[in-house]
Amino acid sequence: MPDLNSPQWSLRPPSPQPSSSPSSPPASHSDAIPARSSKASPTTPPLPHPSAVQPAEHDDEVHKLPPFYSPRPIPVSRAISELDLNSLDSHQSRSRIASPGQSSRAGNDTDSELPGLVSPAFTPPSTPGISTPSSRDPATRPAKSVPVDSTTADGGCGSKKPKLLKKLPEVNCIVRARIPTTTGTEMFLHLYHNSEDNKEHLAIVFGDKIRSRSLDAVRPGETEMDRLIRGAYTGRLYPGRTTSELADKSGQRSKEEQVVKDQAPLVRIHSECYTGETVWSARCDCGEQLDEAARLMSLPPSPSNPSNGGVIIYLRQEGRGIGLSEKLKAYNLQDLGSDTVEANLLLRHPADARSYGLATAMLVDLGVKEIRLLTNNPDKVRAVEGPNREVVVKERVAMIPLAWRKGSVGGIRSAEVGGYLKTKIEKMGHMLQMNEAG
Numbered sequence: 001m002p003d004l005n006s007p008q009w010s011l012r013p014p015s016p017q018p019s020s021s022p023s024s025p026p027a028s029h030s031d032a033i034p035a036r037s038s039k040a041s042p043t044t045p046p047l048p049h050p051s052a053v054q055p056a057e058h059d060d061e062v063h064k065l066p067p068f069y070s071p072r073p074i075p076v077s078r079a080i081s082e083l084d085l086n087s088l089d090s091h092q093s094r095s096r097i098a099s100p101g102q103s104s105r106a107g108n109d110t111d112s113e114l115p116g117l118v119s120p121a122f123t124p125p126s127t128p129g130i131s132t133p134s135s136r137d138p139a140t141r142p143a144k145s146v147p148v149d150s151t152t153a154d155g156g157c158g159s160k161k162p163k164l165l166k167k168l169p170e171v172n173c174i175v176r177a178r179i180p181t182t183t184g185t186e187m188f189l190h191l192y193h194n195s196e197d198n199k200e201h202l203a204i205v206f207g208d209k210i211r212s213r214s215l216d217a218v219r220p221g222e223t224e225m226d227r228l229i230r231g232a233y234t235g236r237l238y239p240g241r242t243t244s245e246l247a248d249k250s251g252q253r254s255k256e257e258q259v260v261k262d263q264a265p266l267v268r269i270h271s272e273c274y275t276g277e278t279v280w281s282a283r284c285d286c287g288e289q290l291d292e293a294a295r296l297m298s299l300p301p302s303p304s305n306p307s308n309g310g311v312i313i314y315l316r317q318e319g320r321g322i323g324l325s326e327k328l329k330a331y332n333l334q335d336l337g338s339d340t341v342e343a344n345l346l347l348r349h350p351a352d353a354r355s356y357g358l359a360t361a362m363l364v365d366l367g368v369k370e371i372r373l374l375t376n377n378p379d380k381v382r383a384v385e386g387p388n389r390e391v392v393v394k395e396r397v398a399m400i401p402l403a404w405r406k407g408s409v410g411g412i413r414s415a416e417v418g419g420y421l422k423t424k425i426e427k428m429g430h431m432l433q434m435n436e437a438g
């Protein structure tokens with residue numbers, strides 16, 4: 001059994017191997033989302049002087065740059081001094097890259113001393129009920145859900161209007177395989193093709209109750225071995241198995257379907273982040289969020305966590321949809337003094353170029369109608385429901401950074417991640433308050 005009690009719980013193997021990670025960057029970043037191409041070309045106009053940025057191009061953005069905007073001359077690491085980071089212990093690990101066997105997402109730090117206290121200047125918005133319940137061991141507690149009703153203005157998911165496609169894209173699960181993980185937990189990796197782009201989006205399914213309709217559908221002319229090879233089988237594979245369905249198929253199916261119907265599973269919609277998930281970046285909390293979602297979905301069932309298992313929809317939306325090359329430029333702008341939103345706008349991208357129709361379509365294909373969504377992002381809550389509420393978010397489960405939780409020794413601790421989270425709260429409407437008490 002996995003040691004889920006460890007606060008250092010991570011799906012990451014001791015020696016990271018970027019080339020084999022599912023988060024390796026796609027060959028192309030030609031997102032189907034309405035962002036301009038991230039590929040450099042001879043016709044690409046030069047980066048405008050900051051004063052020439054036209055925020056009106058992105059009318060739907062939360063934040064608009066004033067016409068006189070220029071990147072602040074203050075190093076971004078200064079922003080940390082404005083934050084409530086009194087839970088940080090600057091004497092913890094100082095290495096950016098963890099030593100072998102240690103989670104690289106736990107206890108990261110910067111070379112500079114982190115300030116111990118907070119400026120009263122920053123008072124983040126609070127969302128009632130998003131604190132994680134107290135427990136002696138923060139790593140074993142399930143996250144607390146907040147009821148959501150997206151049909152009302154004050155339904156617990158912010159007031160922003162998401163971009164919704166008129167019609168859901170078509171998705172097709174091409175192959176599924178069992179993946180035993182380094183924690184001992186197993187998951188089934190589902191690889192999807194779709195009608196919107198040519199990227200391989202993924203569904204990481206924990207537990208054996210959730211099945212893909214498109215994967216299970218019989219394909220013309222296929223043999224039983226074809227079905228076994230593409231993962232369209234029930235139960236488990238073993239040497240010598242020749243049929244894709246188990247003998248007691250009918251009873252098992254109806255029981256599985258009943259469980260899915262009765263209990264809204266945990267769902268995380270996760271956007272690819274090569275830097276945070278593969279090369280140990282402490283600029284963002286993406287890797288930690290991926291690990292935490294997997295940890296919660298691996299917890300055994302309990303009264304407070306009735307639907308064990310769950311789904312991580314892993315979308316190839318690197319850099320909030322602008323692609324890795326543009327995100328790296330944005331990081332350079334951030335080192336020059338911009339925050340994560342300003343940097344995107346200076347590069348003539350929206351602050352957030354993502355849409356979530358693919359996630360909705362994949363959840364529909366997996367037969368998941370009602371969900372408990374792990375997110376702080378109000379856009380995701382509304383957008384994943386789709387144009388006709390094909391999926392309904394029953395509850396939202398906040399993703400509290402591990403470093404902010406009382407009693408936690410893990411989590412990402414850096415000046416950069418502090419500034420990044422502050423900007424997401426202040427400018428992107430994230431439903432999170434600094435220094436969540438555990």
Ligand SMILES: Nc1nc2c(ncn2[C@@H]2O[C@H](COP(=O)(O)OP(=O)(O)OP(=O)(O)O)[C@@H](O)[C@H]2O)c(=O)[nH]1
Binds near residue numbers: 340399424
């Ligand atoms: N452009 C840009 N993208 C970033 C930056 N930092 C992280 N990202 C990307 O932001 C995305 C992270 O999004 P999610 O993990 O889905 O998180 P979220 O939208 O903030 O919402 P949550 O569900 O609350 O986590 C990934 O695609 C990262 O690559 C940055 O500074 N600039």
